[in-house]
Amino acid sequence: AQSVSQHNHHVILSEAASLELGCNYSYGGTVNLFWYVQYPGQHLQLLLKYFSGDPLVKGIKGFEAEFIKSKFSFNLRKPSVQWSDTAEYFCAVRTTSGTYKYIFGTGTRLKVLA
């Protein structure tokens, strides 16, 4: 069965530190990849998505992610975090083989210290 792993469950950083959140998936076919963010008390918002083409994807709020097919990974990065990035981050994968459901990772809670 397909699965998504986010290895960092809780991350604490100081402002201006660099961020990298890992996401690995298990599926041998073509996938669409997403990162969503959930700020406290708010709904899931799309940060960025990958469907095809350039494996380095830029999203909102200075986030980017790189799809490395050989590693089945889609890691999220930001060079310099801000206090306002404190949130929970979810990686999601959608296979393109007749199902359109998202398979989510467990989420990573990021706390940025001012």
Added chain:
Amino acid sequence: EPEVTQTPSHQVTQMGQEVILRCVPISNHLYFYWYRQILGQKVEFLVSFYNNEISEKSEIFDDQFSVERPDGSNFTLKIRSTKLEDSAMYFCASSAGQTYNEQFFGPGTRLTVL
């Protein structure tokens, strides 16, 4: 910016009672989804709905669950006889298409079954 909305934000019910969770998807979207997140666990797919039919459902979505689009705007999830283990955050999502479209999520309904 159009948003998916959900009501109520929090529902408390007694075990065995029926609950209906309501969602208003983005108006020009055609595909609708329900996900749930039990506290501390992954966001899990429940069901997808298109053209007034269920297009896919997970193992979680048993006979106790049903979905409906009673009018042109609402999308509901009904749980016929709630169990303690149904306590979770329920997210509604919608998308304009499937292949190259992301899903937009609502803020969730927290269901507590006592």
